[in-house]
Amino acid sequence: MSKVAQQVEQLVNPILDELQLELVDIEYVKEGKDWFLRVFIDKETGVDIEECGMVSERLSEKLDETDPIPYNYFLEVSSPGAERPLKKDKDFERAIGKNVYIKTYEPIDGEKVFEGVLTHYDGNVIEVEVKIKTRKKTVQIPFNKVASARLAVVFS
Known part of the structure; x- marks a missing residue:
């Protein structure tokens, strides 16, 4: 800051x-x-x-x-709007079960951008369920590798 x-x-x-x-x-x-x-x-x-x-x-x-x-x-x-940034612990805790968009400083499993449902956050690791083609996969993202995170609006 x-x-x-x-x-x-x-x-x-x-x-x-x-x-x-x-x-x-x-x-x-x-x-x-x-x-x-x-x-x-x-x-x-x-x-x-x-x-x-x-x-x-x-x-x-x-x-x-x-x-x-x-x-x-x-x-x-x-107001931060619908795509509210996630920065503090309580932001991530409140976002569990919601769609998120996360960018990382370095690749995780070959990717630096993850969009999906935040399923878990413990202060050190963020778990996001992402959809890859027709199947779902849970990705664990170390908190210290997060460059930016925000809620994501999903259009059906």
Whole structure:
């Protein structure tokens, strides 16, 4: 996590705790000539636009007070959407039984991309049931080899 993201996390967590919301992710990225600070929030029942607006207002005030970002930027506060990133232990635990998309740093069984149902997570190993042609196979992925993971939307 970048230094800016760490500073923003410290500022936003008390706001989210008060509103009983959860921090999903923070991105601080340059796109073209513009910088974007994106804060993704959620809760069990999902977040609405009013909650995103409330967090945006309060966080904007804190950012103005502390001024941790040296450049002009756009602040965006939103839901992570249907393809929510999986980063923390609780994200993986909640995703058991759901479709996931995982990329690894290095090949496992000759593959670096896995899409299927997350069947098990113990903090060290992720098990995903993938479909290969007409049969299903369970792949064990060491957690330390995961480059990125997210929920996957499946269209039938």
